[in-house]
Amino acid sequence: MDEKLKGYYGKAVELTEVAKRNPKVGNMPTKERVRRYASEEGNPAEPVNRVTRAKHNAAMQDFLEDRGLANLPRLSERSETGGPKEDLNEISSQLTKASNMHASQSERVGNIAKKMK
Numbered sequence: 001m002d003e004k005l006k007g008y009y010g011k012a013v014e015l016t017e018v019a020k021r022n023p024k025v026g027n028m029p030t031k032e033r034v035r036r037y038a039s040e041e042g043n044p045a046e047p048v049n050r051v052t053r054a055k056h057n058a059a060m061q062d063f064l065e066d067r068g069l070a071n072l073p074r075l076s077e078r079s080e081t082g083g084p085k086e087d088l089n090e091i092s093s094q095l096t097k098a099s100n101m102h103a104s105q106s107e108r109v110g111n112i113a114k115k116m117k
Contacts, residue, residue: 015037019026025033064070 015033018037019033025037061070
């Protein structure tokens with residue numbers, strides 16, 4: 001049997017087992033069941049375990065390295081101090097400044113419009 005067909009057969013068997021165990025899935029129309037549960041990426045016949053997870057993680061790491069995205073800093077590794085509260089306070093103050101600037105610009109445009117004939 002072709003490897004791709006073997007994978008599809010494995011997924012069909014898995015969906016049948018899920019439908020037997022879960023009445024909600026069993027009562028679902030076949031088309032909807034396949035759309036929801038069979039569209040997952042990867043080899044459907046291969047269960048996710050420690051070995052396959054390690055293979056997938058290595059493949060993703062290679063993918064990111066090829067694109068130069070492998071060692072980007074994470075949010076939790078930022079060098080500055082502070083947390084989400086400080087970030088939100090900073091964003092709030094920037095929005096307040098922008099709002100005041102736009103209000104003054106709007107007033108100026110209104111004054112110019114009044115002076116025009």
